[in-house]
Amino acid sequence: MAVRTGIARWIMMMLCIATIAGCSHKPPEKPVPVIPPTAEKAPQPMRGVWLTTVSRLDWPPVASVRAAPQQRIEMQKRAMTDKLDNLVRLGVNTVFFQVKPDGTALYHSAILPWSEVLTGTVGEDPGYDPLAFVLQEAHKRGLKVHAWLNPYRVTMNTRPATVAALEHTRYNSPSSVWVTxxxxxxxxxxxxxxxxxxxxxxDWITSVVTELLERYNVDGIQFDDYFYYETPQSPLDDTQTWRRYGQAYADKASWRRNNTLLLIKQVSTAIKAKKPAVEFGVSPAGVWRNQSDDPRGSDTRGAAAYDQASADTRQWVALGLLDYIAPQLYWPFSREVARYDELARWWARVVKPTHTRLYIGVALYKVGTPSRTEPDWTIEEGVPELKRQLDLNDKVPEISGTILFREDYLNQPQNAAAVNYLRSRWGH
Incomplete structure (x- = not known):
């Protein structure tokens, strides 16, 4: 019995030694922890700002364009980093930077000429790459950057001087789409x-987006609400195009809506094929359709994207073509033709059965500005109205955040109280 016990002890000792020796070459695998869905970290709410470059509304500084080249670059860079620092202090986490305000670009492109907002001349190299600079500085500060594009606009006017500037780009590479x-x-x-x-x-717009994705590490791509953009005094004459491509449709309006659908499908597919992690979103007019025209619409009486811009934005959400939608709800709670709460809840119902996130565009530009039809923007300097809107955005589960229009209004004296409120609510 003693012998067997001794042998058994010897065998056990040899097994332990072998085990230890094996462990010295390959440590035992740790079990993979199973994290239940409820333990996953909730995504941070969107706290965004649109930073507009068309007509230099937010950036770059108008005075910089008249400066000598090196001074101009320094002024523009300093102005941008000052803005980014201010956004961080405010608690903003995403900048929607307008990189294609028209048929030009604020980044190095082989398709679009340089924007005149940078130097005063269409096609003139600014001496640095604004988008690359914004990405570097924003990411360094923990801010995300969505490249904001106007897909169809070529110019802001039809003046002879504008035409002459476009014509002059034929001597540059790339030339304006006006020339080519x-x-x-x-x-x-x-x-x-x-x-x-x-x-x-x-196809051309899709190639613009694809090039942007290939060259820059943007966090998202956003189109604004300018699809079919016309006025009764200046309508779009697309009769010949309609005769060529639209005869299978009952009317021109249906054909136009299909054209915008085709663009969104094409761009969405291209983004997911090229960089699936990049978010694709649209910021349309706040009213899809009014109930008086469609029982599925909102209880509003405002201009509708479906009818005015030929943009069936509700359909784009239903088809899963967008990662997010950011309707511009630029009215107060008391505005009967388009109540903020009515529209916010309507959009929440639209996105609820889908995977599309809902961010609400808020009219920072109206805060503190007297208005006969919307007096709430000036009551106690507009802070109570702003608070009501942000409270609703936080309360409704389907609303994933807020985007403020637009950045320069954070610096306006009439917005001081609202900015202080935002800083106390969002800031670190």
Whole structure:
């Protein structure tokens, strides 16, 4: 018995030694922890700001364009980092930077000429890459950057000086789309625009987005609400395009809406194929349709994206083409034609059965500004109205955050009380 016990002890000792020796070469695998869904970290709410470059509304500083080249670059960079620092203090986490305000770019492109907002001249190299600079400085500060594009606009006016500037780009590389594809250009709302009914135009816009993704580490791509953009005084003349491509449709309006759908489908597919992690979103007018025109619409009486811009934004959400939608709800709670709470809850119902996130665009530009039809923006300097809107955004589960329009209003004296409130609510 003693012998067997001794042998058993010896065998056990040898097994332990072998085990230890094996462990010295390969440590035992740790079990993979199973994290229940309830333990996952909730995504941070969107706290965004649109930073507008068209007409230099937010950036770059107008005075910088008149400065000597090196001073201009320094002024523009300093102005941008000052803005980013201010956004961080405010508690903003995402900047929607307008990189394509028209048919030009604020980044290095082989398709679009440089924007005149940078130097005063279309196509002139600014001496640095603004988008690359914004990405570097924003990411360093923990801010995300969505590249904001106007897909169809070519210019802000049709003045002879504007035409001459576009024509002059034929001596540059790249030239303006005005030069390379003059047959795509139409007039609408007293501006030069691309014809959305042309398949080549949709391909061109998609190539602009694809190039942007290939060259820059942006966190998102956003289109604004300018799709079919016309006024009764300056309608888009797309009759020839309609005759060529639209005869299978019951009416021109249905054909136009299909054209915008095709663009969104094409761009969405391209983004997911190129960089699936990049978010694709649209910021449309706040009213999809009014109930008086469609029982599925909101209880409002405002201009509707479906009818005015030929943008069936509700359909885009239902089809899963967007990662997020950011409707512009630029009215107070008391505005009967388009109540903020009515529209916010309507959009919440639209996104609820989908995977599309809902961010609400809020009218910072109206805060503190007297208005006969919307007096709430000046009651106690607009802070109670702003608080009501942000409270609702936080309360409704389907609303994933807020985007303020627009950045420069954070610096306006009439907004001081509202900015202090935002800092106390969002700031660190």
């Amino acid at each position: 594809h003059r047959d795509w250009i139409r007039i609408a709302s007293d501006r030069y625009v691309l014809d959305p009914g042309l398949p080549e135009v949709r």
